Each structure stands twice: as structure tokens, then as C-alpha cells.
Amino acid sequence: MNCEVEIRDGAIRIHGEMNIYSAAPLKERMIEALDAQTGDSLVNMEDVSELDTAGVQILIVAQRYCTARGASFKITNPSAVVRDTLELLRVHSLPFSSTAGDPS
Amino acid sequence: MTHDPALDTFVNESAELLSSVEALLLRCESGAADPEIVNELFRAFHTIKGSAGLFGLDPIVKFTHVVESVLDQTRAGRGPISAAAAAILLECSDHIGSLIRKATTGSGDSGALQPAGDDLLERLTAETGFKVTAGKSAAPQTPGAGPGAVVAAGEKCWHISVRFNEGVLKNGMDPLSFIRYLGTLGSIDGLQLVDDALPPLEQFDPECCYVGFEINLKTAADKTRIEAAFEFVRDDCNLTILPQEAPMVDFVQLIRDLPEADGRLGDLLIRCGSLTEKQLDECLALQARLADGGGEAPPIGQLLVENGFVKSDVVDAAIQKQSDARSSKLARAKEGPTIRVDGGKLDQLIDWIGELIIAGAATGAAARQAGLPVLLESAQQMARIVGEIRDQALKLRMVQIGTTFSRFRRVVRDVSRETGKNISLQINGAETELDRTLVEGITDPLTHLVRNAIDHGIESPEIRRERGKPAVGMVRLNAYHDAGSVVIEVSDDGGGLKRSRILAKAIERGIVAAGEPLTDEQINAFIFEPGFSTAAEVTNLSGRGVGMDVVKRNITSLRGTVEVHSEEGQGTRVCIRLPLTLAIIDGFQVGVGDSQFIIPLGLVEECVEITPSVEFSQAAASGHMSLHGSVLPLIQLGHMFEIRQKAVRRQSVVVVRSGGKRLGIVVDELLGELQAVIKPMSKLFSQLRGIGGSSVLGSGKVALILDVPGLLDHSLELQRAVGDPRRPSVNHNFNAA
Numbered sequence: 001m002n003c004e005v006e007i008r009d010g011a012i013r014i015h016g017e018m019n020i021y022s023a024a025p026l027k028e029r030m031i032e033a034l035d036a037q038t039g040d041s042l043v044n045m046e047d048v049s050e051l052d053t054a055g056v057q058i059l060i061v062a063q064r065y066c067t068a069r070g071a072s073f074k075i076t077n078p079s080a081v082v083r084d085t086l087e088l089l090r091v092h093s094l095p096f097s098s099t100a101g102d103p104s
Numbered sequence: 105m106t107h108d109p110a111l112d113t114f115v116n117e118s119a120e121l122l123s124s125v126e127a128l129l130l131r132c133e134s135g136a137a138d139p140e141i142v143n144e145l146f147r148a149f150h151t152i153k154g155s156a157g158l159f160g161l162d163p164i165v166k167f168t169h170v171v172e173s174v175l176d177q178t179r180a181g182r183g184p185i186s187a188a189a190a191a192i193l194l195e196c197s198d199h200i201g202s203l204i205r206k207a208t209t210g211s212g213d214s215g216a217l218q219p220a221g222d223d224l225l226e227r228l229t230a231e232t233g234f235k236v237t238a239g240k241s242a243a244p245q246t247p248g249a250g251p252g253a254v255v256a257a258g259e260k261c262w263h264i265s266v267r268f269n270e271g272v273l274k275n276g277m278d279p280l281s282f283i284r285y286l287g288t289l290g291s292i293d294g295l296q297l298v299d300d301a302l303p304p305l306e307q308f309d310p311e312c313c314y315v316g317f318e319i320n321l322k323t324a325a326d327k328t329r330i331e332a333a334f335e336f337v338r339d340d341c342n343l344t345i346l347p348q349e350a351p352m353v354d355f356v357q358l359i360r361d362l363p364e365a366d367g368r369l370g371d372l373l374i375r376c377g378s379l380t381e382k383q384l385d386e387c388l389a390l391q392a393r394l395a396d397g398g399g400e401a402p403p404i405g406q407l408l409v410e411n412g413f414v415k416s417d418v419v420d421a422a423i424q425k426q427s428d429a430r431s432s433k434l435a436r437a438k439e440g441p442t443i444r445v446d447g448g449k450l451d452q453l454i455d456w457i458g459e460l461i462i463a464g465a466a467t468g469a470a471a472r473q474a475g476l477p478v479l480l481e482s483a484q485q486m487a488r489i490v491g492e493i494r495d496q497a498l499k500l501r502m503v504q505i506g507t508t509f510s511r512f513r514r515v516v517r518d519v520s521r522e523t524g525k526n527i528s529l530q531i532n533g534a535e536t537e538l539d540r541t542l543v544e545g546i547t548d549p550l551t552h553l554v555r556n557a558i559d560h561g562i563e564s565p566e567i568r569r570e571r572g573k574p575a576v577g578m579v580r581l582n583a584y585h586d587a588g589s590v591v592i593e594v595s596d597d598g599g600g601l602k603r604s605r606i607l608a609k610a611i612e613r614g615i616v617a618a619g620e621p622l623t624d625e626q627i628n629a630f631i632f633e634p635g636f637s638t639a640a641e642v643t644n645l646s647g648r649g650v651g652m653d654v655v656k657r658n659i660t661s662l663r664g665t666v667e668v669h670s671e672e673g674q675g676t677r678v679c680i681r682l683p684l685t686l687a688i689i690d691g692f693q694v695g696v697g698d699s700q701f702i703i704p705l706g707l708v709e710e711c712v713e714i715t716p717s718v719e720f721s722q723a724a725a726s727g728h729m730s731l732h733g734s735v736l737p738l739i740q741l742g743h744m745f746e747i748r749q750k751a752v753r754r755q756s757v758v759v760v761r762s763g764g765k766r767l768g769i770v771v772d773e774l775l776g777e778l779q780a781v782i783k784p785m786s787k788l789f790s791q792l793r794g795i796g797g798s799s800v801l802g803s804g805k806v807a808l809i810l811d812v813p814g815l816l817d818h819s820l821e822l823q824r825a826v827g828d829p830r831r832p833s834v835n836h837n838f839n840a841a
Contacts, residue, residue, distance in 0.1 A: 020273045023310035031305060052278045057302060058310055065305040088283060089297045 005029035011042040011076070018048055018055030026055075030062050041066050046077040051085045059094055110353050114155045115208050118200075121148045123511070125197045129190045130513050137184035145185075145193070146175040152200060154385065158352045161207045163218070164200060170225045171196050174232050192228045194514075199224055259290065259324050261348035263378040265358055267298070267316035269340040274311055277337050283317065285333050290323025294376030300364050318369075320348070320376040348378055355379060447540060450501050457490075457497050458688055458781035464490045465778065465802025491779060494688055498539070505583045505592070506534030508543055512554050516579060519558045526565060526576045527558055533583035538590045542682055545662045546592065549655040553594040553678050554579060556652075561598030561676050571673065573597065589664075589706070590684060595677035601670040603627045626820070628668040632656040663796050665762070665813040681762075681813075691780035691799070693807065694758060695773035697747040700807040702780045702799055707812050709759045709766065711774055716755060724770060727822055731759070731768065737819045740770040741810075744794065744818075762812045767819055769810070778802075782809060793818055 003022035004015040012033045018026060034041055043062075048055075059075070066073040075094055078086065086094055125148050128141050149172040156164035171193065178185060185193070199221055206217060264286070268279050286292060298316040302308065321330065330345050344361070346354050355378075359369050373379040464487050471483040509531045520527040562568075562577035569575060582593040603624060610630045611618045631652050659666045664682035683689070683704070691702035712731065714720055723729040729736050736759065742749045749772065757768040780799040789795065796811030 020276075020278070020311060023273075027305075027308065027310040052273075053280050053313060053315065054273050054278075054310060056280070056297075057299075057308075057314060060299050061302055061305050061308045064302070068304070085280065088280070088287070088292075088295070090295050091297055 005033050007033055007036060008044075010037075011044050012037070013044040013047070015047040017050035018058065019050050019052040020054040023054040023058060027058055027061075030058060031065075034062060034065060037066075037071070040072040040074065042074050042076050044076050045082045046079055048079050048082050051082050056085065056089060056091065060091070063094055111159060111208060114159060115204060118152050118155070118204050121152055122197050122201050124148060126194065126514055127510065129185075129194045129197070130517060132185045132190035133187045133194075133517070135187070139179075139184070142175060142179045142185060146172060146179055149175060149200075156204075156207075158356075161204075163221075164203045164207060167196075167203060167221050167225070168200060171200075171228065174228055178232065186231070189228070189231050192224065192231055196224050196228060259322055261293070261378075262321045262323065262327070262330060263344075263346045263348055263350075263355075263358075263373070263376065264317070264319040264321055264330065265344040265346075265362065266319070266334065267342040267362065268313045268337065269342075270309075270312040270314070272313045272337055272340045275340065277340065279313065279315065279317070279337070282333055282337065283319070286319065286321055286330070289325045289329065289333065290321055292319060293322050294318075294320035294378065296372040296375050298364065298372060300368065316342075318372045318376050318378070320378045346378075445500075447501075450497075451541075454497050454501065454688070457494050460490055461494060461688065461779045461781050462800050462802065466804070467802070469802040487779075494779065498684075498688065501540050502537040503540045503543055504534060505536050505538060505543065505590075506531070508547055508550070509534050509581050509583070511547075512550070512581060515551055515554055516558060519555050520577075523559055524564070525558060525562055527562060528576050528578055530578060530580045531582075532580065536583035536585060536590060538583075538682065538684060542590070542662055545658065546680070546682065549658045549666075549680070550581075550592070550594065552652075552655050554581070557594055557596035557598065557676065557678075561596040561600075563599050567599075585684075586681075590682045592680040592682065593677055594680075595675060597675040600672040600674055600676050601628055601631070601668065602672060603670075606630050625667060625669070628670055631668065632666070660814075663811065688779060688781050689809075691778050691809065692758070693775035693778050693801075694741075694756075694769075694771040695775055696741045696745070696771050697749045699745070699747050700775065700801065700805065701741060701771070702778070702807050702809045703758060703760060703769065704809070704812060705777060707760045707762050709761045712757045712759065712768075714755050714757055714770075716752070727819065729757070729768060731757075736766060736768045737822075738768045738770055739815055739819050739822075742770070742772070760812050760815075762816055765816050767812070767816050769815070780807070780809060 002016040003018060003026050005026065006013050006015070012030075014026075016022065041062075043059075063073040073094075075082070075086075125145060128145055128148075131138075132141060149168050153165050153168040153172055156168065178189075199217070203217060203221070266279075266282075272279060283292070283295070296318040298318060299314065301314040301316075303314070323330070327345055327347075331343070334341060334343055342361075344358055346358065355373070359373075362369055364372075370379070374381055464483075468483045468487055471479040474480075512531075513529055516527055516529040557579050558577070562579070563571070563573075565575045568577065578597045580593070580595045582591075582595070584591055607616075607622070607627050607630075610616045610627070610633070613633075615630060615633055616622065632655070633653060656666055659680055659682070662682055664680055666678065666680045668676060668678050670676040689702075690705040692705045692708050694701050694703060720729070724738055724740055727738055729738050736757075738757070741747070752772050755770055755772055756774050757770055758774070759766060759768050761767075778801075782797040782799060794811055794815045795808050796814070797809045799807050799809055801807050
């Protein structure tokens with residue numbers, strides 16, 4: 001698949017395309033990754049090259065999963081694609097910090 | 105004005121609210137200081153104002169706004185409503201009633217009511233001492249003028265609501281791309297991702313689409329072009345596009361159609377900027393009330409389609425979903441199994457049951473003729489079931505008289521004010537049920553009787569004290585069931601009828617001969633004679649527009665009777681007796697010659713067989729016979745209706761009783777019980793005495809239904825007329841005997 005989830009320096013890092021094609025395996029990887037986190041989850045999306053509705057849904061569900069466990073879920077370093085999409089959708093429940101640099 | 109089912113809902117509901125307002129205010133007036141009353145009043149006026157605003161009925165909104173504000177300030181001051189303020193508020197609620205009637209009957213100009221309204225408001229603010237800034241915009245703003253909507257020429261704001269089917273993603277469609285495309289048509293001023301349907305991670309299917317959008321788009325494009333943006337997912341989504349200035353009911357419909365909770369959706373609409381908070385409140389209020397209507401919710405969807413806002417398939421889908429969700433919600437929310445049904449539908453049902461009974465009787469007759477035991481048995485079985493259905497259906501139309509009675513609290517209050525008398529109203533038997541068509545017909549006569557009782561029956565406080573009565577006069581309304589009919593009594597503890605003066609007047613008018621022996625009841629009955637009512641100085645029961653003769657006519661047209669009992673100095677009791685229903689009765693079928701008649705079964709006391717003899721002929725000619733040692737007045741149907749009779753071996757007397765009086769009806773044949781569907785007689789026959797209606801028999805023949813109270817009156821007259829040479833016409837038929 002064109003999408004990878006890894007844990008680096010205690011943060012979750014997603015690479016590649018977050019779309020309908022990668023959605024099924026991506027969901028499994030996200031559960032594993034989130035379960036591995038002990039406290040709040042930081043998700044680095046620097047290397048995400050595509051984000052569609054399926055991808056957004058996974059982000060929202062993941063965020064709720066964390067909240068339900070009393071932890072927070074934060075997106076860091078969104079790529080331009082991620083930023084555009086989230087801004088278009090005004091998904092305010094998915095906070096991201098834009099200060100950490102913009103790769104594009 | 106187009107017929108708008110939502111507007112009907114508004115009218116009905118306002119009427120209900122106003123009547124509850126009236127009840128509350130009357131409690132205030134009698135000194136109740138419950139702060140909850142003020143709250144309830146406020147809510148009622150607020151609801152009326154809100155709904156009126158939805159329909160753009162500005163005069164109502166404007167007026168109600170002031171009333172509401174005064175109540176709001178009263179509420180804040182935690183003070184009760186003074187009796188004087190309550191009196192003015194009562195007038196205000198009447199005024200709102202007239203405004204609503206004016207506005208909704210399309211008789212247009214409400215300007216004529218304006219001065220009266222202004223005057224009321226002035227008095228209200230003067231009385232309560234509360235200032236109201238009337239400037240506050242009364243009507244809700246049109247959505248186009250909503251917050252921050254700066255619209256360039258040619259551009260328009262649209263509200264787009266879309267929910268995608270779960271399969272869109274698998275079909276290779278990305279909802280996001282449609283949103284991006286919309287962005288090229290104009291500017292997306294507001295957008296809310298609706299993700300409520302997303303399940304928790306464990307149950308989440310990442311390849312299904314769970315989301316939808318509420319979008320506020322400002323664009324020069326028209327509806328077709330916006331719709332075209334969704335062309336590829338047309339079958340895979342639920343799409344509503346509304347111009348932002350669309351009538352509020354459309355937004356209500358939108359809220360109803362979508363699966364999310366009403367409050368949540370409203371919130372989304374506000375955040376999109378498509379609705380202001382105020383509009384939303386109004387929407388939700390209307391929505392909640394439409395939902396209350398349960399299965400009878402008016403089909404606003406139809407309007408949407410008619411107005412071309414939505415394609416019908418979308419609405420159908422939406423309505424389907426809505427009714428699914430609603431029925432489960434309804435079952436949960438509404439424990440009380442009450443539903444509202446249009447009265448017209450019930451009437452139709454009963455009409456058809458009437459036809460069913462006639463058809464059933466025809467089947468029964470055919471079965472008897474065919475002589476097949478199996479057929480006969482099943483016909484009887486069916487007749488029994490049809491009878492059961494008839495009873496159940498008629499019960500549906502039964503309403504308690506209490507609502508009508510409590511309306512008179514207001515009448516009593518108003519009239520006692522006008523006359524300066526202190527009156528209390530006592531209501532008994534409010535739970536007595538009767539057919540709703542009767543309730544409608546009885547309201548006017550009752551009002552007249554109650555007014556009369558106060559206006560002319562009850563004496564002024566001074567006279568009452570002189571006579572040793574309590575200063576507070578008492579008017580009683582009482583209702584109960586009695587022998588297949590409903591009895592309604594209006595009584596007072598006033599001065600009573602002055603019989604000597606009534607009699608003098610009756611003689612003067614030539615209604616009765618001087619020196620004739622009359623019972624008290626017979627004299628009392630003269631007040632129902634036409635022309636008597638205006639003679640105020642005689643009867644003490646002068647009319648206000650309607651006289652007592654009209655009261656009697658109204659009641660007679662309901663197949664009812666009315667009589668007066670009065671004790672001079674002690675009070676008067678008017679007793680109205682009505683049939684339980686107007687549609688179908690259990691009847692007793694009798695034959696005279698070739699004709700058939702039906703007597704209401706509930707009135708039949710016994711049947712006596714008689715062998716024709718000289719003695720009996722003489723007895724019949726004199727109009728009496730002796731039965732069980734007492735005198736029974738007789739009427740010979742054959743003679744009365746001039747029916748050619750063959751010589752029969754034996755005749756029968758059917759003894760009927762109504763209003764405490766008995767009468768024997770001489771007939772040739774007793775034909776047994778049947779269910780008679782009453783068909784009203786045409787106007788042409790309205791003068792006919794003794795006939796209450798007609799009914800179609802199973803054989804297809806028509807039978808006349810006897811009006812027993814009418815016959816009783818007739819026989820009384822006959823007794824009086826015997827030996828009275830001035831009335832040969834009444835006697836005529838009997839001379840032939």
C-alpha cells in the first residue's frame with residue numbers, strides 16, 4: 001500500500017496517500033499505533049501526499065478514540081494538502097499546529 | 105391565499121393556546137398568585153408570536169410582542185398578575201384571536217383592528233406600569249438579511265444540505281471533490297462537516313462514507329448549476345438546495361428530513377450562517393409542534409415539490425426515512441396513545457359505516473329469502489360485527505362536554521361584570537360524552553341560556569339579600585346520560601319565571617284560550633313560542649339576538665328537546681335532552697298499512713297487542729287508553745299520516761317514553777329491531793310534524809323515523825284541542841276514526 005504508519009520519537013507519523021484505497025489497512029495501523037501510545041497522541045502529517053474523505057473520516061474517528069480514553073489527539077506539521085483539506089472542511093475538532101514548518 | 109396545511113396547524117394551535125390563556129387569566133382574576141401561571145402565559149404568547157412570525161403575519165407579531173414583553177417583565181418582577189391586568193390581558197387574547205381570524209381567512213385588511221389593538225396595549229402598559237420598546241423588530245428577519253451577509257449584485261446565498269450514501273467512496277467518488285467544485289461556482293461562506301453518523305473506531309468501516317455537509321454558498325449560479333455539481337452522485341446522496349430567503353417552513357422541513365437531532369442540525373445551520381439564532385428558535389418551535397401532530401404531520405414536503413424547490417424523488421426518500429425514524433421516535437416519546445385526527449375523516453368513516461349497515465341489512469334480507477341456513481348464519485354473524493364496528497366508530501366521535509362547559513367560565517365572568525352581579529359557575533358532569541357534531545350545535549343555545557340565567561334569572565345583590573339568598577348567585581351546568589340520550593341542564597338560583605304573567609301574555613297573544621287548565625310545565629313552555637322572547641317585561645328572559653324560540657329550534661334540529669322547570673323565587677332549570685348521536689340509531693321497525701316506520705329503540709318501553717274492538721276504537725278516537733291502570737295517550741299512525749289500512753286482525757300499541765312522558769303509538773305490525781342509518785330530511789319536509797328523518801331499509805324501501813318528542817308534543821296539543829272548536833284542523837284526522 002502507498003501509506004505507512006510509523007512511530008518515531010514517540011509520535012505517530014503517516015506517510016503517503018490517505019484515501020479510499022489505503023483506508024482499510026490504514027485503519028488497522030492507526031489502531032495499533034494509537035494503542036501503543038500511553039498518553040496524548042501527536043500525529044505528524046508532514047509526509048501525507050493525499051487526503052480524501054475516507055482519510056478525513058479516519059482522522060476524526062481516531063481523534064474520538066483518543067478522547068474517549070481521556071487523551072488528546074493532535075496533528076502536527078500538516079502538509080499543504082492536509083492543511084487545505086482540513087481548512088476547506090473547517091474541521092475544528094482536528095487541531096493542528098502550523099508553526100512546525102511547511103514542507104512544500 | 106393558497107391552502108397551507110402548516111397555516112391550519114398554526115390556526116388550530118393558536119386557538120388552543122388562547123383558550124388555555126383564557127383559563128389561566130380567569131384564575132389570575134380570581135386571585136390565584138402562582139408564579140407558574142405567568143410563565144405559562146408568557147410561553148403561550150411567545151409561541152403564538154413565533155409562529156405568526158414564521159408566516160409573516162406582522163400585525164399579530166407586533167401586538168403579541170408587546171403583550172409578551174409585559175408578561176416577561178411581570179415574570180422578572182416575580183409579582184402576580186393583578187385582577188385588573190388580567191382583565192385587560194383577556195381582551196388582548198380576544199384581540200389576538202380576531203387578528204388571527206382576520207389574517208388567515210384572507211379577509212385581508214387587519215388595519216381596521218389596529219386602533220382597538222393600540223388602545224388595548226396602551227391600557228395594558230398603563231395598568232402594569234411596564235414600558236415596552238415597540239421598536240424591536242417584530243417580524244423575524246428574512247434569512248437573506250442574516251448576519252454578515254454581504255451579497256453582491258446578481259449573487260445569491262444558497263443553503264445546501266447533503267448526506268452521502270455509504271457506498272459513494274467504494275464507487276470511486278470523493279465527496280470532497282464536489283465541495284471543491286462548489287468552491288469554483290462562488291464562495292463557500294459557511295460549511296459544516298456533519299460527522300454524527302461516524303461510528304467508534306472498532307465498528308468503523310473505513311471504506312464507507314458516513315459524513316454529510318451543510319453548506320452556505322454565495323454564488324451567481326442558479327439552482328440547476330448547483331445541482332449539476334452533484335450530478336455524479338445524484339443517486340448516491342440526499343441533497344437539498346434552498347435559497348436562503350426560502351420560507352421558513354422549508355428550513356423546518358429540512359430539519360425534519362435530516363437524520364440528525366433537531367437541535368444539532370439547527371446548530372449546524374446557524375454556524376453555516378444560513379439561519380439566525382432567532383429564526384432557528386422559531387423553526388424548532390414549529391417543528392416540535394408539527395411533530396406533536398404525530399401521524400397527521402402536514403406534508404410540507406408536498407409544498408416543497410409544488411414550489412419547485414426539490415425534486416419529488418428526493419422528498420419521497422426523505423419522507424420515507426423521516427416516517428421510519430419518526431414512528432420509532434414517536435413510540436418512544438409519546439407514551440400516551442393519543443393521536444389527532446381530522447374530524448372530517450371520522451365523519452366520512454361513519455358515513456361509510458352507515459352504507460355498510462344498509463348493505464348488510466340487504467344481505468340479511470336476501471339470506472332470509474334464500475332460506476339457506478349457512479348463509480343466514482353468516483349474515484347474522486356479519487350484522488353483529490357491523491354493529492360492533494358502528495359502536496366503536498361512533499365512540500371515536502364522542503368528546504367530553506367539559507371543554508364546552510369550561511368555555512362558559514368566560515361568559516359568566518363577562519356577563520356578570522356587565523350586569524354588576526356576583527356570580528359563580530358550578531360545573532358537574534364535565535366528563536359526560538356526546539357526539540362532537542352535537543357539541544358544535546349546542547354551544548350557541550347554551551351560551552344564550554347561560555347569559556339569560558345571569559342577565560335575567562339571577563337578581564341583583566341587593567334584592568338577593570332582601571330575599572335572604574346568598575349575595576353570590578349560582579349558575580350550574582350539569583350533564584349526564586339518561587336512557588340513550590344526553591341531558592344538559594342550565595340552572596340558576598334566581599327569581600324564576602313569573603307564570604301568571606307568562607299565561608296572561610299567552611292568552612293575550614291568542615296562543616291559548618283563557619280558563620284552559622294548564623300544567624306549570626305547559627305554561628313554562630310558552631317562553632319558547634316565537635315572539636315571546638322579545639317581551640322582556642313578561643318573561644324576564646329577553647333575548648340577545650337569539651330568542652328562546654331560536655334556542656328551541658336549534659335544539660330541535662339536533663333531534664333534541666328542551667323544557668323549563670321553574671319555581672318562582674327559587675330559580676329556573678332548563679333541561680336539554682339530546683340523542684347520543686346524529687348518525688345511526690338502534691331502531692324498532694313497525695308497519696302501518698304498506699308503510700314502515702322506525703322508532704328509536706331506546707325510547708320503546710313495551711309493546712302491547714290489541715284485538716280491534718268497539719271499545720278500543722272508541723278509546724283510540726278519544727286519544728287515550730287505559731294501560732296497567734293508568735291513562736296512556738294514544739296516537740294512531742295510520743290516521744295521522746292518512747295511510748290506507750287494510751282491516752287487520754290485531755293491532756299493537758308501542759309504548760314510548762321521553763322526558764318523563766309516555767305515549768302509545770298504534771301500529772299494524774311489529775317488525776323487530778334494526779340499525780337505522782339516519783338520512784336527514786330535505787328542507788322541504790322540515791315543517792312535517794312527528795318525523796325526524798328517514799332511513800333506507802335492507803329491501804331498498806324507505807322507512808320514516810318517528811320523532812317521538814315531536815309526537816308527544818303533538819299528542820299534548822291534541823288533548824288540549826279536543827273540545828276546542830278553534831282548532832278543527834288538528835282534530836281532523838281523528839274524526840275519521
